[in-house]
Amino acid sequence: MSDAGPTTLCGIELQHPIINASGTFDAIAARLAFGDAVIDRFPFSAYVSKTITPAPRVGNPPPRLWEEPAAMVNSIGLPNKGLDGFLGSDLPVLAELPVPLIVSVMATSVEQFAPLVEAVAARDEVAGLELNVSCPNVHSGLIVGEEPGETSALIERLRPLTAKPLIVKLTPNVADPAAIAIAAEQAGADAVSLINTIKAAPLLADGRPWLGAGSGGLSGPAVRTIALKQVADVAAAVEIPVVGMGGIERGSDAAALLGAGATVVAVGTASFRDPLAAERIRGELEALRREVAVPAGRP
Amino acid sequence: MSDAGPTTLCGIELQHPIINASGTFDAIAARLAFGDAVIDRFPFSAYVSKTITPAPRVGNPPPRLWEEPAAMVNSIGLPNKGLDGFLGSDLPVLAELPVPLIVSVMATSVEQFAPLVEAVAARDEVAGLELNVSCPNVHSGLIVGEEPGETSALIERLRPLTAKPLIVKLTPNVADPAAIAIAAEQAGADAVSLINTIKAAPLLADGRPWLGAGSGGLSGPAVRTIALKQVADVAAAVEIPVVGMGGIERGSDAAALLGAGATVVAVGTASFRDPLAAERIRGELEALRREVAVPAGRP
Amino acid sequence: MIAPFGRRRASVVENATSGGYRIITALDAEGPVPAAGQFYMLATEHGWSGDGERPFLPRAFSVAEATSGSGGVRLSFLLEDVGPGTHRLADLVEGEGLVLTGPLGRPFSMPRELNPDAAGAILVGGGIGLAPLAIWRRTLAEQGIAERSLLGFRDREHSGGLELFRCSEVRLASEDGHAGHRGYVTDLLELMLTGDSAATAAVYACGPPAMLEAVRALCEAREVAAELAMESPMACGFGACFGCAMPLRSGGYLRLCVDGPVVRAADVETALVEGAGHR
Amino acid sequence: MIAPFGRRRASVVENATSGGYRIITALDAEGPVPAAGQFYMLATEHGWSGDGERPFLPRAFSVAEATSGSGGVRLSFLLEDVGPGTHRLADLVEGEGLVLTGPLGRPFSMPRELNPDAAGAILVGGGIGLAPLAIWRRTLAEQGIAERSLLGFRDREHSGGLELFRCSEVRLASEDGHAGHRGYVTDLLELMLTGDSAATAAVYACGPPAMLEAVRALCEAREVAAELAMESPMACGFGACFGCAMPLRSGGYLRLCVDGPVVRAADVETALVEGAGHR
Ligand SMILES: Cc1cc2nc3c(=O)[nH]c(=O)nc-3n(C[C@H](O)[C@H](O)[C@H](O)COP(=O)(O)OP(=O)(O)OC[C@H]3O[C@@H](n4cnc5c(N)ncnc54)[C@H](O)[C@@H]3O)c2cc1C
Ligand SMILES: Cc1cc2nc3c(=O)[nH]c(=O)nc-3n(C[C@H](O)[C@H](O)[C@H](O)COP(=O)(O)OP(=O)(O)OC[C@H]3O[C@@H](n4cnc5c(N)ncnc54)[C@H](O)[C@@H]3O)c2cc1C
Ligand SMILES: Cc1cc2nc3c(=O)[nH]c(=O)nc-3n(C[C@H](O)[C@H](O)[C@H](O)COP(=O)(O)O)c2cc1C
Ligand SMILES: Cc1cc2nc3c(=O)[nH]c(=O)nc-3n(C[C@H](O)[C@H](O)[C@H](O)COP(=O)(O)O)c2cc1C
């Protein structure tokens, strides 16, 4: 297996190791803007949907964006059509993409998570699920992904519901991401993905928050070395594959993540600056492979 | 009290709210490089020493530095002369500075911390102490600053040893910095300071770590919005004053931290790019104050 | 008009001063001819990110003029220097690379689509908001559709781009009175919408939020069909980030980059949105 | 020589090509005249941080020539483009601002301080390492101290700065044989240190780590007093960050920016330090 060629992510066949980060590429909207070129030249080897919740969400009040040097802070608030809207109108269109489909899902309680996972996993168009656990448990009030106990409890409950790969998306806002990853692995997760955005709050000179939601999450090249550290720690702690992301902007960044033990690399914020950033990054990764012997990502 | 004029930090009188971040300005070395101008034009209203440990430390093997967009990663490893070396050779020289002296200290157990704090606090030249708790407890193996319990246990033990201000330096590598700050406050801390550097690891294209120590800490403008978020959360959770820092590069950054509830602002990485960055930042803060009504930091 | 997938390099052929603004013209070899109201995400090929700080993301700009000829499409953008991104773009020199993605977004609709009885088009522009109206009035003129332009400016510093309205019927207003009617451009619109003229009107507006809101309210009161070309912070410009939320009257938000930037005035709750648009 | 506190702006008066290198000359109105072996932390006034990425921190450069005259001190730096910072500096044009802090660090010591019996100075330079030796040989010449320069280069691309050694006794070596002796400059040094000449020698070397290490080992073997001008990553240049650690023979590390960059060869364990110096 070469780190720039075909690979597999817990059973899902991928043409190359570059996928998109959830919520950073809307294939349906991109097709409206760029036409069928999006299909013919799809830059990702798998498509990860924006996070879907049981009920529709309109998202956070504007402003939702702030720019920082080599970074951005967003407080989008997971706007989405909800489970029914997604299955009814989006899924059929996403099924036309030339790559496997991974659906990101999130809910605020096990009771809400279970039917969501079941309904999504039941669809043949869906190759795997990413569980966004950076959410509060309405019962305990704790952020699931910040607590090993909460995380394993959730995964243990969801694991029996489907044979399809369950990828747990880890939050970087913890002292020890590896501990959460181990909890997810022991509870039956097929893979983990990281990093999600880092809690941040742009404030004006008078201390007032700029974002409509008050605070948000930092992403982009500025978080790259934080992602490399967390991915390396997690990959060293678990046997299951790791989807690495966070500030990937160049082929050398992707190579470093693969070298750190990631099986697949996800491109997020870079796609905002260039819709075809992932294609460029993959090209740079291949070129790099010819120069230095970049170690292959773990299958 | 104006946010660009005189202020006080738990009893320590300061001419203005800009101090240095520990380990980012060596007043003794600066005096060798720049002469007495360092004294005559000292840019900080208090001087915070590099962290002192009970025994001397040589620090980490090189390379110790990595550069990122609008940021840097360091793995210095707290080189210092140890308690005796500091008291004997550095303290007398630092006493000549025109501002109050705050000494940063760190140890890996309560048993080691106590005599260190006592010895440093006993010196008249010392106005206050900053407790660097981003260190492992050799007994529990836990990083003190990452656990509310470990933090309060340590502070409770150290609090009775001196009447001088104890400032607890918080680590940003936790899910909820406010919880640690509350623990420190309840255990008797006079103030908290944050953020320390964020765990990060620059890796080469083959996955090998660049830094001699394997990983290090991220600082600079790239972490600014993370610092703003954590300082705002902490200032909202505790009554004791907050020393805010993290990526402060411009007067508007300092104003935002003060607006978020910080009493004083510490400048770190910015001083590497310009030894007089703090003076410029203070000037920009004053100018800003004349424009917008920047809220005063909490006394 | 659909955009080529990915970014491409256009080369700057002119950077001219126009009052308080600049007009940057670049030659886009590949790109299609944009429709009036569409925009591009722009960045400079080099030095995008002055002095270690911003800009990081590309910036959105309405196309103000587009003429296809040998070598490709000549795209002109009217630009006001308000921050690091526009500042760097304003520094562009001939031959430099302008990195662009586009044309993007929903263009203006024909007057008859807005109002079956439309006699023509009334264009209302404020400040830098002249940009999309300039190419729109050209398009209308080419199609022989009557159009009148009402253009307003705060003061001399915040005005420019008038040359883009050559040989069209223009009425001016300025808050400082340096040109035309002393006051708001919406005063001119109000006069124009009196009596039954409202019934045959189709209004197209672009400008600062306060002006757009005045136009929106006026058109709502007079039951005049109108389209507004709006602004909001944008990270991507092609629907990927959901950052460009604009409150909908029907509740929820639309994504201004794909559902706009031209929106039906009746669809939006208000043109005054936190953090969106020019002063 | 003590540096003014803080950064200041010098203006670039020349940017010349010199073989594979560049010689940037700037006029420093305030600054003192540096001592040979000292360095400056440099950044450009604008565009420091190309395209949103690095450089972020200033970069260290040995001063290669310094002449005070009307308007201040003319400082020249010999520069090899190896990455984003040197790349941006290599682009400097006349009149642009060069932001500098310095002179910083410990300069070369006089031959007699190194070796009481020193007959003169032997300067050994490799590649870009010629920089500090150029100003050093001038200083020595002005003081009437005999000096011979042995200069080595990898190949044509990695050579330059020879004009800085005008009217001095120079012997060349090049690995590709394009100039002088085909081989290493340390071969020339070895010949020069044969017999009792070693007893009266004082060696000053600057160049890539491999060359410095060869010089260090040779001088150790022949018991010749030597000073090495070394490199390491530097964030601040004035002792603030402790990032420029150089392993000491006595154990521990020195801070190269304040305890160096010129160090006694006998004090360092090795000149081969991870992440430090040119290829
Ligand atoms: C569809 C569309 C079309 C447009 N057409 C034109 C046009 O034709 N001509 C034209 O001149 N402009 C146009 N604009 C506006 C233009 O995109 C902005 O002026 C530009 O993005 C400003 O970037 P800047 O870096 O210069 O300024 P910024 O610093 O980004 O400032 C712009 C505004 O953003 C806010 N802001 C300040 N700091 C930050 C930060 N760190 N992160 C996020 N926001 C911040 C402030 O409110 C500030 O006033 C258009 C915008 C849109 C959405
Ligand atoms: C005292 C002193 C004097 C010097 N004098 C001269 C001189 O006279 N002339 C001259 O040309 N040079 C001189 N140098 C070297 C010069 O400072 C470096 O070449 C320069 O800093 C390189 O910066 P850059 O951005 O161009 O390259 P960088 O990208 O910084 O690359 C330089 C080296 O740093 C490493 N590196 C790569 N990426 C990173 C990263 N992200 N963060 C940290 N390190 C990285 C690699 O090993 C690379 O080869 C001197 C250095 C010192 C310490
Ligand atoms: C605008 C934006 C929206 C995002 N939406 C989601 C989301 O819906 N679900 C999710 O799991 N992560 C989401 N993320 C996080 C990304 O998937 C990714 O983890 C993070 O941005 C780090 O990668 P990057 O630095 O390459 O962007 C979002 C990030 C951004 C910038
Ligand atoms: C090179 C370097 C050395 C540091 N050394 C210390 C230290 O000895 N003790 C400490 O508490 N913090 C230390 N810090 C952390 C800073 O005090 C500060 O918390 C952090 O750098 C964030 O501020 P900044 O972004 O302005 O640099 C160090 C930071 C840097 C960059």
Ligand code: FES
């Ligand atoms: S700007 Fe990204 S979705 Fe509109």
Ligand code: FES
């Ligand atoms: S470079 Fe900062 S201490 Fe030497």
